Amino acid sequence: MRLITWNINSLRLRLPLLARLVEEHAPDIVCLQETKVPDNLFPEDAIRSLGFTHRVYRGMKGYNGVAILSRRPIQPLDHAPDWCGRTDSRHVACAIEADGGPVILHDFYVPAGGDEPDPALNDKYAHKLAFVDETTAWFRNHPPQRSILVGDLNIAPLENDVWSHKQLLGVISHTPPETTRLEAWCANGFVDVMRKTVPASEKLYTWWSYRNRDWKASNRGRRLDHVWMTPDLLPQYRGMQVLRDMRDWASPSDHVGVIADIDI
Incomplete structure (x- = not known):
């Protein structure tokens, strides 16, 4: 099974880029974040024409929104809470039919957190920390098995997940209150499989700001997009790729897709 996660x-706006992604990399499942479309306007026909006959999504007008598009049969799941009680379309989950029993797939879009890394002064940052605290507690109380968690988690936890650990320690997405929380969330039953493929000693990015005119030359990236798996699936994990070339597509997202290949 080939899975791609992408903050679109x-x-x-980027349906043509999704079609190109599907044509070039032939995913079985695509997990999207920041779809920015309410459910009643979701482009069902266009998605079906790409071969995704199974879909589960949650969206709203203008921002947020998550979707799982699948060629395989899936069963939507709605057993997790409405995080922070905001009903803001940041999580969707499903069960994928697979040999050995279903595999649970979570697709998350964690709040970005604004610009000021002080929860007393910045409600967006306070919301982000509370969101990760709540997800961490939920997975602690509901230990995952045969599960995959992907998405734009908006946190670059490791030193080599950012272009400059020293300069970004005070910048939201790499502050210690965020990174320690994300690592605690992952530790509740998951393994960061991107770092199983690319060692933590090497730089690894999935996002480059629109503010950089030549993103490739400056290469001031961050790894904000993640793929986690439970240990029971690791023997079936076959590797991952960060699709850097997507950042050079016409009218790109500031995020690129991440492929994960797994035998299920």
Whole structure:
């Protein structure tokens, strides 16, 4: 099974890029974040034409939104809480039919957190920390098995997940209150499989700001997009790829896709 996770930054705007992604990399499942489309306007026909006959999504107008698109049969799941009680379309989950029993797939879009890394002064940062605290507690109380968690988690936890650990320690997405929380969340039953493929000693990014005119030359990236798996699936994990070339596509997202291949 080939799975791709991608913050598309507007599904309707970038439908042609999604079609190109599907044509070039033939995923069985695509997990999207920041779809920015309410459920009643979700482009069902266009998605079906790409071969994804099974879909589960949750969206709203103008921002947020998550979707799982699948060629395989899936069963939508709605057993997790409405995180922070906001009903803001940041999580969707399903069960994938597979040999050995279903595999649970979570697709998350964690709040970005704004600009000021002080929860007393910045409600967006306070919300982000509370969101990760709540997800961490939930997975602690519901230990995952045969599970995959992907998405734009908006945190680059390791030193080599950012272009400059020293300069970004005070910048939201790499502050210690965020990184320690994300590592605690992952430790509740998951393994960071991207770092099983690319060692933590090496730089690894999935996002480059629109503010950088030549993103490739400056290469001031961050790894904000993640793929986690439970240990019971690791023997079936076959590797991953960060699709850097997507950042050079016409009218790109500031995120690129991440492929994960797994035998299920």
